[in-house]
Amino acid sequence: MSAHPTHGLNDVVHQRHRLGILTIAAESKRVEFSYLREALDLTGGNLSRHITVLNEAGLLDIEKGYEGRRPRTWVSITGTGREALAAEMAALRALVARHESAAPTEQPAGS
Amino acid sequence: MIEDPAGLLSSLDHLRQRVRRDRGGFPLPLALFAVLVLVAPVFYWSDWDAGVLPERGRGPFALFESTDAFYGGNNTLIQWYWMLGLITCFAVSAWWYRRTARSTGVELDTRTYLLASGAALVGMVFGERLLRASIEIPLDTSLYSRPEINLPILVGATVMAVAAFAVGVRWKKLRVVSAFATALFAMVAFSAIAVYMVNGLGGLLIIAVAVLALAWAERSPMLAMIGVLFTVASLHANLAGLSYSTVGFFAPSQLRTLVDVAPPAAVLILGCVIAFAGPRRTTR
Numbered sequence: 001m002s003a004h005p006t007h008g009l010n011d012v013v014h015q016r017h018r019l020g021i022l023t024i025a026a027e028s029k030r031v032e033f034s035y036l037r038e039a040l041d042l043t044g045g046n047l048s049r050h051i052t053v054l055n056e057a058g059l060l061d062i063e064k065g066y067e068g069r070r071p072r073t074w075v076s077i078t079g080t081g082r083e084a085l086a087a088e089m090a091a092l093r094a095l096v097a098r099h100e101s102a103a104p105t106e107q108p109a110g111s
Numbered sequence: 112m113i114e115d116p117a118g119l120l121s122s123l124d125h126l127r128q129r130v131r132r133d134r135g136g137f138p139l140p141l142a143l144f145a146v147l148v149l150v151a152p153v154f155y156w157s158d159w160d161a162g163v164l165p166e167r168g169r170g171p172f173a174l175f176e177s178t179d180a181f182y183g184g185n186n187t188l189i190q191w192y193w194m195l196g197l198i199t200c201f202a203v204s205a206w207w208y209r210r211t212a213r214s215t216g217v218e219l220d221t222r223t224y225l226l227a228s229g230a231a232l233v234g235m236v237f238g239e240r241l242l243r244a245s246i247e248i249p250l251d252t253s254l255y256s257r258p259e260i261n262l263p264i265l266v267g268a269t270v271m272a273v274a275a276f277a278v279g280v281r282w283k284k285l286r287v288v289s290a291f292a293t294a295l296f297a298m299v300a301f302s303a304i305a306v307y308m309v310n311g312l313g314g315l316l317i318i319a320v321a322v323l324a325l326a327w328a329e330r331s332p333m334l335a336m337i338g339v340l341f342t343v344a345s346l347h348a349n350l351a352g353l354s355y356s357t358v359g360f361f362a363p364s365q366l367r368t369l370v371d372v373a374p375p376a377a378v379l380i381l382g383c384v385i386a387f388a389g390p391r392r393t394t395r
Contacts, residue, residue, distance in 0.1 A: 023130075023192075024127075028130060029222075030218050031217045032212075037214065039129060039130075062309065082283065092120055099116070099117070
């Protein structure tokens, strides 16, 4: 019997906001901190904590710099991050497929 | 975001669509290419028009030689125009995406676009000469009239380029080797294609490759459609063209070239108009 799809979920990646960060980063060469904050509707502190976790796990690279006098932080996804994201998406899709294949067997009450 | 897997996947898909919309910026590259194509006829004057038959010879970038130069001499000005114009368009496009990223906060990865455009430029401009020098001269023949030699090179190199690209997509660790092999085989394929571009409008095909590569980088189905239409129009301009059936062979070079490049230029302009009318970026 094959393992349940939830076994494929990665604790570091699975958190919904971290999944959002990785999804956005995977679609770009690099993405700025404020873009992530607005797109995910997070506070700066919250986003910073998630980025630190992903960075420490080797899934994101962080690049700090200045544009004029304004500090800017850019993040980009690593090769490991892409693989982790792909695995997580595959696990989620497998989970959805499992739910959908199980659904027709459930009979509504009273039928 | 919603917690259930289906809801989570759906909200991630919305995020992905938003990023693709925000990082996009192809109207400017399309406009640049359209201007490059529409201004080109101005430089397609030739000694043939002046009634002079100059010495036969090929210029530095013979792919861009006009038909008249093919029969009579060479027009170095148009060759430099295309070469410098294309390089400028590629460089300005890359700069444009970086500049867009500074205002939107999300940057498109233009490496595939630049690599594909560079491979097309080098392959078609220099590879074609190398191919001719390494096959035509030893065999004392013409690749243009020997499809039994040139077509296997074209098909073989295309198959190898696609296979090398697929390896890079499937096995991420081999991406660098795959990119190198894809570019190399693509350059050979472009060299073989360039053999047939005798109308002097090979620059259009290089732009076609750039537009299709940009569509891949932006993951834009609309730009891909524009790219396919432009490729078809460019191939027609290079292999046949509208000028002989409309203004005739004896019309001035500039007018004939303008008639030939008008359909591909119209496709680029149409692409710009559609893109401007499309969905806007998320305001920050």
